[in-house]
Amino acid sequence: MTTRRLHPAHALRARDVRVSFAGSEVVAGVDLDLRAGEWLGLIGPNGSGKSTFLRSLVRLVPRTGTVERGDGTPPGPTDLSLMPQSPELPPGMPVVEYVLLGRTAHLGWLSMESRADRRIATDVLRRLGLASFASRPVRSLSGGEAQRVVIARALVQQSPVLLLDEPTSALDVGHQVEVLELVDELRREDGLTVVAAMHDLGMAARYADRLLLLERGAPVALGTPEDVLEDTLLSRVYHHPVHVHRLDGHLVVLPQARAPHTPVSAPTPLPARNTTEVS
């Protein structure tokens, strides 16, 4: 894999991006200036439009507004690669074929993968420590392994901007860190720009340079994690009181329990029912 230098074309600019479904606005005017090589965390409650915003950037949903690369041209599939939240793992497809499909955008309508395309795939597989998995069916992988394979496919796409939709939602805490560290390493070494929708605010604060907080599709805060993760703002957007703590230099967001948990002490009798006699 060739090492990339930071290039203005790796940056991305979005102006007034809007997405509507059946008359209601799901993404309501997002402006964004992504610097080349930065990690932007997209945060916000369920239904705040994080996924839809990412999908609208690669035109999986119709949008209005403009999205352009740093040099002013519209981005294509070789500029943005999206890692979906729950990627489809086709039955009977070995890892190496799955990863090779990432070259699709570089192939013509009727052309096939060249030796160079295969080379790129093997290089990425080696780099991510997946060499021994090459012939394994993708369906047979564990969650963490599968996520690495999906990242490998995105890297083979060789686009400078990586869009991640909840990359760690199905993983345990160890694998979460493993995947995010991997993405961060790729960002630093290859100069990739990362936009990641994330649920875990602590993880988002740890890895992202900046956070964009969405509420019902509209941006309500954009800035460093220290600026955005703030008690009153989060409590309002998430409709629940939360407290942001600093622990060993990391930001930790703790929700306040609604009421103290009380275990059921005595068995409650079941309500009487009409019973029919079975003969």
Next chain:
Amino acid sequence: MTTRTHAPADALDEAAERAFRLSVPALLGCTALLLLAILASATQGAAGLPVEGVVRALVGALPGVELTQTLSTAQEAVLWQIRLPRTILAALVGASLAMAGAGYQGVFRNPLADPYLLGVSAGAGLGAVLALGFGLDLAWGPIAALPMAAFIGAVLAVTGSVLVARGSFRDPATLLLAGVAMAALFSATQTYALTRLDETRAREVLSWLFGRLATHGWGPVTLLLPYVLLAGAVLWLHARHLDVLRLGDDEARSLGLSPARSRLVVVGAATLITAAAVSVSGLIAFVGLVTPHLVRLLVGHSYRLIVPLSAILGAAFLATVDIGARTLVAPAELPVGVITAFVGAPFFCVVLWRRKADS
């Protein structure tokens, strides 16, 4: 195609080299099977032909090969005018249906898809019933009316399905449902027309509906061959698209493929090839459904293997099965579609049963 000048560095390189590629042993094995099937079909029948004589005749027909022929003049005539045209027709129809089945399964991402999915069978059936029913079963200049009517009916039914789905190849589910509706409409019309026919004609239509490969000379073969070559090439060249579509439409699009455009091309080619096959052979069940599954079971799940190998195995399967159609109840003939279903359905059940047991 896969001549290697140096040994691959390690297992990973080898796996990458093999990815999406047709392996030579698989290709040779399937081709050998097809040649065997053609030989068997050419020698078996009402008048048995000696295997050696047939091999000599076939090999001797290759350009630049001189062999002493051992067949009598009568046997030569049987081979070249009756047996071989029928064998080759069976092989071409089998290849068409199997390739079209693979194409439909890929495009709809549905293992149950078969070439008759969008109403081809019902449309062709209606066309045939109308042609026969209204006495158009005469050769009309160089064009036989029945295949023409069946072809037009098939293409109309699929076009209807596509129009009902508002021409959208984006949403395969809607297209499938439109196909179901269109097939129901055409079948009902066909059944109604059938009840209005006298008994002889009705029987003729029914025997056509169950598939028949009876031919007189090479006419149907030359009719079908261009479609098989053209649509087959289109399907094979788009097999890579079908592999991308296995990831789902969203991912295919974010990888830079237009699922709608690929689907339009593949459905178009598969429909043409099916309509052409149906028009010369009637409705032959199960070949299009089962053959791609057989390839998946034996070789792999990539459509770049499934499309070409289905063509070869589908050809071998139908050529073999047709021997039974000609000989089992000789001197009468069984509709070949009955035998394909008889062989195909239990085989399919075994495949499903074993797959269930594996998982």
